[in-house]
Each structure stands twice: as C-alpha cells, then as structure tokens.
Amino acid sequence: MSNMTQIGMSGLQASQAWLNVTAGNIANASTPGYSRHTLALSSNADGTVSIDGVQRISDQYLVAQAWDAGTAVGYSGAYAGYMLALENTFATDGGNLGMGLDGYFAALSACMADPGNTALREDVLNTSRELCNQMHNINGNLENQLEQVNKSMQSMVKEVNSLTQQIADLNMQIQEGMASGQDVSALQDKRDVAVLQLSEMLDISVVDCGDGTIQVTLPQGQPLVSQGEAATLGFTSGTQPSDGKLELRFGEDVYYLNPDIGGALGATYEYYQEELIPAQAYVDEFAQEFADAINSWQVVGYDLNGNPGKPMFTYDPADPAGTIALAEGFTNADLAFASSPTSGAGDNSNLQNMLNIQNQSFVFDSLGGGSYTFNDSYNAVYSHVASAASSAREAYEMALSTMEQAYYSWSSVSGVSMDEEAMNLMTYQQNYVANAQVIATSDELFSTILNMF
Amino acid sequence: MRVSSNMMNTTMYSAMVKSNASYYETAAKMATGNRLLRPSDDPLAARAIQDLRHSENQINTYMDNLNNLESIFMSADSYLSQMNSICDRVMEIAINIGSGSASPEELEAYAAELEELNEALAMQFNGTSPTGFYMFGGNVTDTPPLVEETDPATGETTWVYKGDNGTRPVPVGEGTSIDAAFSPFDHLFGSGDDIFNTIDDTVEVLRDPNATPEQVAQASNDLLTAVGDFQDAINMQIAELGGRMNMVDDMQLSHTDVLMFNQQLQGQFGDLDYAKAAMDLSESMVALQAVQKTYLDMSQMNLFQMM
Numbered sequence: 170m171s172n173m174t175q176i177g178m179s180g181l182q183a184s185q186a187w188l189n190v191t192a193g194n195i196a197n198a199s200t201p202g203y204s205r206h207t208l209a210l211s212s213n214a215d216g217t218v219s220i221d222g223v224q225r226i227s228d229q230y231l232v233a234q235a236w237d238a239g240t241a242v243g244y245s246g247a248y249a250g251y252m253l254a255l256e257n258t259f260a261t262d263g264g265n266l267g268m269g270l271d272g273y274f275a276a277l278s279a280c281m282a283d284p285g286n287t288a289l290r291e292d293v294l295n296t297s298r299e300l301c302n303q304m305h306n307i308n309g310n311l312e313n314q315l316e317q318v319n320k321s322m323q324s325m326v327k328e329v330n331s332l333t334q335q336i337a338d339l340n341m342q343i344q345e346g347m348a349s350g351q352d353v354s355a356l357q358d359k360r361d362v363a364v365l366q367l368s369e370m371l372d373i374s375v376v377d378c379g380d381g382t383i384q385v386t387l388p389q390g391q392p393l394v395s396q397g398e399a400a401t402l403g404f405t406s407g408t409q410p411s412d413g414k415l416e417l418r419f420g421e422d423v424y425y426l427n428p429d430i431g432g433a434l435g436a437t438y439e440y441y442q443e444e445l446i447p448a449q450a451y452v453d454e455f456a457q458e459f460a461d462a463i464n465s466w467q468v469v470g471y472d473l474n475g476n477p478g479k480p481m482f483t484y485d486p487a488d489p490a491g492t493i494a495l496a497e498g499f500t501n502a503d504l505a506f507a508s509s510p511t512s513g514a515g516d517n518s519n520l521q522n523m524l525n526i527q528n529q530s531f532v533f534d535s536l537g538g539g540s541y542t543f544n545d546s547y548n549a550v551y552s553h554v555a556s557a558a559s560s561a562r563e564a565y566e567m568a569l570s571t572m573e574q575a576y577y578s579w580s581s582v583s584g585v586s587m588d589e590e591a592m593n594l595m596t597y598q599q600n601y602v603a604n605a606q607v608i609a610t611s612d613e614l615f616s617t618i619l620n621m622f
Numbered sequence: 623m624r625v626s627s628n629m630m631n632t633t634m635y636s637a638m639v640k641s642n643a644s645y646y647e648t649a650a651k652m653a654t655g656n657r658l659l660r661p662s663d664d665p666l667a668a669r670a671i672q673d674l675r676h677s678e679n680q681i682n683t684y685m686d687n688l689n690n691l692e693s694i695f696m697s698a699d700s701y702l703s704q705m706n707s708i709c710d711r712v713m714e715i716a717i718n719i720g721s722g723s724a725s726p727e728e729l730e731a732y733a734a735e736l737e738e739l740n741e742a743l744a745m746q747f748n749g750t751s752p753t754g755f756y757m758f759g760g761n762v763t764d765t766p767p768l769v770e771e772t773d774p775a776t777g778e779t780t781w782v783y784k785g786d787n788g789t790r791p792v793p794v795g796e797g798t799s800i801d802a803a804f805s806p807f808d809h810l811f812g813s814g815d816d817i818f819n820t821i822d823d824t825v826e827v828l829r830d831p832n833a834t835p836e837q838v839a840q841a842s843n844d845l846l847t848a849v850g851d852f853q854d855a856i857n858m859q860i861a862e863l864g865g866r867m868n869m870v871d872d873m874q875l876s877h878t879d880v881l882m883f884n885q886q887l888q889g890q891f892g893d894l895d896y897a898k899a900a901m902d903l904s905e906s907m908v909a910l911q912a913v914q915k916t917y918l919d920m921s922q923m924n925l926f927q928m929m
Binding site: 199253267275278281282285289514516517524548551552554555556557558562573576577581584585586587588591594595 | 679763925929
C-alpha cells in the first residue's frame with residue numbers, strides 16, 4: 170500500500186516537473202536561440218518513475234549550419250549595403266563624370282566655329298566648374314564613407330572583443346557547472362547565441378573540446394577563444410584614412426589579418442581596402458590627369474589677347490579630386506585657343522588640341538595600369554561598381570534564403586511549438602490528476618483496512 | 623516536418639516583407655518610367671545606356687556645330703549674293719563710262735553712285751555672322767578685315783585687307799570637319815588693283831575736270847577688270863559654299879538617323895514596360911493580401927484558444 174502511494178507520489182512529481190518544463194518552453198517560445206527542453210524519465214523496478222534531468226533538444230550540426238549561414242548573411246548584407254553607397258556615389262547624375270566630360274568637351278567643341286566668342290568661352294568655364302564640382306562631390310562622398318567605415322570598424326572590433334570575452338567566460342561557467350552536476354542548458358543557449366552573433370561578424374570555426382568548452386578560431390587558424398582566454402582585435406587608423414590595419418592579439422602573439430575574414434567585419438574591411446581606397450585613388454588620378462592634360466595645352470597656346478597661355482586648373486597634389494578648381498582669377502579671355510600670338514581670334518588650332526584630349530588614352534595606375542580615355546576610365550569604374558553592387562545584392566539575397574533555411578531546419582528541431590506545449594499542458598495536467606487519484610485511492614484502501622479492525 | 627511557432631511567424635513575416643519590397647520596387651519603377659532604378663539592377667544594360675548617352679551627347683555636339691555652321695553659311699551666302707548684285711551695277715556703270723557718250727553731269731552722277739556702291743560693298747565685305755564675328759577675313763574674326771587707312775603725310779586713303787588664310791575646321795562627325803572660315807579675297811589685294819581701291823581711283827578720274835577721254839576709257843577698263851576679278855572670286859566662293867552646305871545637310875541627315883536609332887536603343891534598354899509592370903504590381907498586391915489573410919487565420923489557429 171505504501172508502495173502504491175510512493176508510485177503515485179513519483180508520478181505526481183514527474184507530472185509537476187513536466188508542467189514546469191512546459192511552462193519554461195512556453196515562456197521562452199520567443200527567446201532568441203532558445204532550444205526547447207524535454208524531461209528525461211526512467212521507470213524503476215518498484216514501479217516508481219524517476220526524473221533523470223531536463224534535456225535540451227539541440228542538434229549541433231544544425232546549430233553550426235546556422236552559424237555559417239549567419240556569417241554569410243553578415244558578410245553579404247554589409248557588403249551589399251556598402252556597394253549601394255558606392256553605386257550612389259558614382260552612378261547618380263551628380264557623380265556621373267562621363268556626362269560631365271561630355272558637357273565640358275561639348276562646350277569646347279562649340280567654340281571651334283567661333284573661338285573668339287566670349288559667351289561660348291564663358292560656357293567652357295561653366296562646364297569645367299561643373300566637372301570640378303562632380304569630382305568634389307564624389308571625393309566628399311568617398312571621404313564620408315571612409316570616415317563611416319573607420320567608425321564601424323572600431324565599433325565592430327569592440328563588439329567582437331566583447332563577444333569573444335563573453336564566450337570565454339561562458340566556457341568556464343559551463344565547465345564548472347558540468348563538473349558540479351548543475352543544469353547548464355541555459356548557459357549553453359547563451360553561448361550559442363554569442364557564437365551566432367560572432368559568426369555574423371567573422372567567419373569562424375568552432376570545435377567542441379568535450380570538456381564543456383568550445384574553441385573558436387578563424388578559418389586560417391588564428392585563435393579567437395580557447396578555454397577561458399579570448400583574443401582582442403584592434404583596428405588602428407594611421408595618419409591617412411587609408412592606413413587602417415586590422416590586428417589580432419592572443420596572449421603574446423600578434424597577427425595582421427587579411428580582408429578575407431568573412432562576416433560583417435570582413436565585409437567592411439574588404440570594402441575599405443578593395444573598393445573605397447581604390448575608388449578614391451581613381452578620382453584623384455582622374456582629377457590630376459585631367460588638369461595636367463588641359464594645362465599642358467593651355468601653356469603652349471595663346472589667349473584671346475595674344476598673350477602666352479597659363480594653366481587653367483590648379484589642385485593640391487595631396488588631394489587632387491578634393492581641390493581641383495579653376496586657377497585664381499582665370500577668365501574666359503585666358504583660354505589659350507590659338508597656337509600663335511599673331512593669328513586672329515578665329516585661330517582654333519590649339520583648341521583642337523584640347524578637344525583631342527577626349528580621344529587620347531592615359532595610363533591609370535588606379536585601374537591596374539591600363540590605358541583609358543577619360544570617358545572609358547569612368548565607364549570602367551561605373552561598370553565595375555554596377556556589377557559588384559549587383560552581385561553583392563544577389564549574394565545577400567541568397568545568403569538570406571540560406572539562413573532562412575538553416576533557421577527553419579534548426580527551429581524544426583529546437584524551436585517551441587505552442588500547439589505541442591498546449592497538448593503537453595493538458596496531458597500532464599491529466600497525469601497530475603490521475604496520480605493524485607492513485608494516492609487518494611491508496612489512502613482509501615488503507616482506510617478500509619484500518620476500519621476492518 | 624515539425625513546425626515551431628516561431629518558424630510560422632518568421633515565415634509569414636518574411637513573406638510579407640518580400641511582397642512589400644517587390645510592390646514598392648515596382649511602384650517606384652512606374653513612378654519614374656525607368657526599368658532600372660539603379661545601374662546594379664542590370665549592369666550590362668546600364669553600361670549600354672551609359673555608352674549610348676555618351677554617343678548621343680557627342681552627336682548632339684556635332685549637330686550643334688552643324689546648326690551653327692548652317693546659320694553662318696546662310697548669312698555668308700546672303701552677303702556674297704548682295705556683293706554680287708552690287709558688282710553687277712558697278713559693271714554696268716563701268717560699261718556706260720567706257721562708251722564715251724556720258725556728259726560731265728552724268729559722269730559726276732556715276733561718280734557719286736560708285737562712291738555709295740563702294741561703301742555698300744565694303745559693308746557686305748565686313749559682314750558679321752549671326753553670332754557677331756567678321757566672316758570674310760579668315761581667322762581675323764574680331765576686327766573688320768577691310769579697313770580704309772589714311773596716309774598721315776598725303777591724306778590719301780587706301781583700302782587694306784587685314785584678313786588671313788585661316789580655315790578654322792569645325793568637327794561635325796567622327797574624323798570629319800567643315801571649315802567655318804572664308805578668305806576668298808586675300809589674293810585680290812596687295813597691288814592696289816582690287817575692286818575697292820579701283821572704284822576710288824575711278825571716282826577720282828571721273829571728278830577730274832582735266833581728265834582726257836582716254837583716261838576715262840582707261841579707268842573704265844581698269845574697273846571692268848577689277849570687278850570681273852572680284853566677281854570671279856565671289857562666284858568661286860559661292861560654289862565652294864554650296865559644297866559645304868551640302869555636306870552640312872548630309873551630316874545632319876545621317877546624324878538624325880543615328881540619333882533616332884540611339885534613342886530607340888536607349889528605350890529598349892532602359893524604358894519600363896508599363897503593361898508588365900502593372901501586372902507585376904497587382905501580383906505583388908495579391909501575394910501581400912494573401913499572406914496577410916493567412917497570418918490572420920493562422921493566429922486564430924491555436925490550441926490555447928480552445929482550452
């Protein structure tokens with residue numbers, strides 16, 4: 170009889186534990202990264218049920234898949250965003266150097282029939298001011314982006330450092346908890362979330378060390394977290410915005426990282442090194458080559474008054490695209506369209522030389538040392554930016570759908586289903602009532618026997 | 623497959639975001655009429671449009687130059703025919719003087735008329751283009767090519783040509799140019815037997831009370847030669863101008879064709895197909911509404927609500 174009470178009692182406790190697990194699942198249904206729990210039970214020889222513990226339903230393979238997908242989304246999302254900004258810089262009408270050049274050379278060409286016409290000459294000055302403005306706009310946008318990228322590199326580096334530290338701390342807590350037989354599932358969930366967040370910042374590989382800790386490394390093997398020790402990243406911006414370097418310190422060791430580290434941090438670093446800095450180098454080179462080309466003909470020609478020509482454009486060699494401008498006090502009479510001091514105002518032979526610049530090729534170091542006309546050089550950049558932005562967006566969409574799939578696979582195993590929990594709630598409530606009934610019955614039986622005497 | 627509650631919500635949410643995004647994308651395209659909202663929407667088409675716009679700009683530059691040349695040539699043509707008809711009258715007068723039958727009063731009338739004709743001819747000769755440059759001095763465009771200089775010692779005046787042989791080619795096509803300058807008269811000046819100085823000399827003889835009939839006949843002869851040479855130069859220039867004007871016409875026609883084709887291509891690459899866009903728009907709307915309805919139904923489907 171006392172056995173029956175005990176059996177009923179163990180069942181009552183099991184049902185109570187089940188109801189608690191169910192309550193926990195319902196409460197955490199929307200907690201990011203939460204893996205649902207079930208109860209591990211086993212039956213004993215004497216008919217009682219014992220509670221072996223709370224189990225976390227988690228498939229490490231699916232979790233790792235979600236981490237990988239997270240890296241891809243972090244990387245491609247950041248990259249697509251940056252490329253859109255670069256596209257807006259180069260491909261809007263305000264940044265369309267090709268159209269600006271066309272306007273400038275059209276104004277020059279219009280002077281060919283009547284080089285002495287001051288209204289037409291003034292138009293050349295106006296269109297060259299517009300072209301200078303376009304270069305300033307592009308340069309300003311790129312400088313803003315450089316500044317932003319520098320800032321986000323700094324803040325991402327901070328976030329990575331805080332995540333690696335967090336994972337290292339959790340490593341130690343889980344190891345200690347497991348050694349003392351505590352329920353560490355909540356800590357494990359927390360660590361999984363931190364790793365997922367880290368995987369969005371960087372491409373990482375994670376190894377379960379078997380002692381409750383995990384080791385996190387970069388794909389090339391540089392350590393990020395080992396046991397309770399975490400690496401620190403640093404982004405040092407030098408004197409020039411283009412001097413920024415990403416370095417990793419682990420203990421005494423220092424590694425300089427390449428841009429191909431994946432994730433949002435990798436995307437930012439890659440964009441910074443492989444798009445932004447070359448783009449700025451290109452605009453600077455464009456400004457310099459253009460000013461030099463026009464100036465070289467200006468100084469060999471003669472102006473409207475038969476005086477030797479002087480340079481039309483000035484710029485600071487340290488920042489050509491940001492500073493290119495018409496020379497101080499340059500007027501339309503200073504345009505040196507004639508090639509001799511005594512030829513009439515109708516002499517357009519040096520003007521023809523200036524006009525020919527649009528069909529001449531110049532070596533652009535910033536475009537891999539290739540020879541381009543000014544218009545073609547811009548078109549090469551335009552095409553590159555458009556295709557790179559397009560593939561970045563496609564890659565992002567693909568990564569998103571991969572992540573969605575990875576999330577669904579993970580969630581179908583580890584996620585909480587409300588219907589399931591509602592059923593559990595009803596089932597274990599009934600179980601509880603039934604077990605209570607067992608105890609009551611046992612008590613009744615015991616009373617019946619007692620009343621016999 | 624086991625479906626978690628979070629999964630259901632996420633699926634619905636991402637479906638709504640996608641339908642929304644595609645709806646607004648299509649709406650933005652319809653608002654601008656452009657198939658491409660940004661070059662990365664179709665990098666190849668965007669580059670093609672960029673190239674087409676560049677060549678359109680170049681052709682438009684050529685067309686502007688052609689239109690400019692056309693108006694220059696039209697006014698040159700009108701100056702040249704005016705000069706021609708003035709010369710006709712000078713020729714008549716030269717013949718009348720040479721006949722020897724004119725009275726001294728008649729000779730004086732001719733002299734007065736010749737003086738006026740010379741001034742009128744000089745005015746045409748120093749004619750300016752619609753944009754205001756001197757047309758018949760080659761590349762001397764900012765000062766009159768024909769000036770009357772006075773010798774400070776003798777007080778005698780002479781007509782001097784200040785023009786040069788400049789041709790001023792203007793680009794009107796890839797590797798093609800048409801000259802904008804005229805200098806057809808340069809070779810007539812220098813020895814003093816050009817039309818302007820000869821008319822002055824003739825007037826002097828006609829007004830000289832002591833001039834012999836032989837001198838008058840000689841003056842008539844000189845005038846006939848000078849006016850003949852000048853008219854030859856004018857006619858040659860008119861013929862040559864006709865060639866240039868034909869070239870302008872031809873280039874304009876060919877550029878117009880290319881321009882039309884260019885714009886057609888730009889349209890093919892960049893213009894929105896409104897019928898298709900309208901269909902896309904209503905499809906996105908239907909999809910969005912369907913997801914919203916499903917979500918509402920789904921949120922009712924919950925065991926907890928039955929308990």
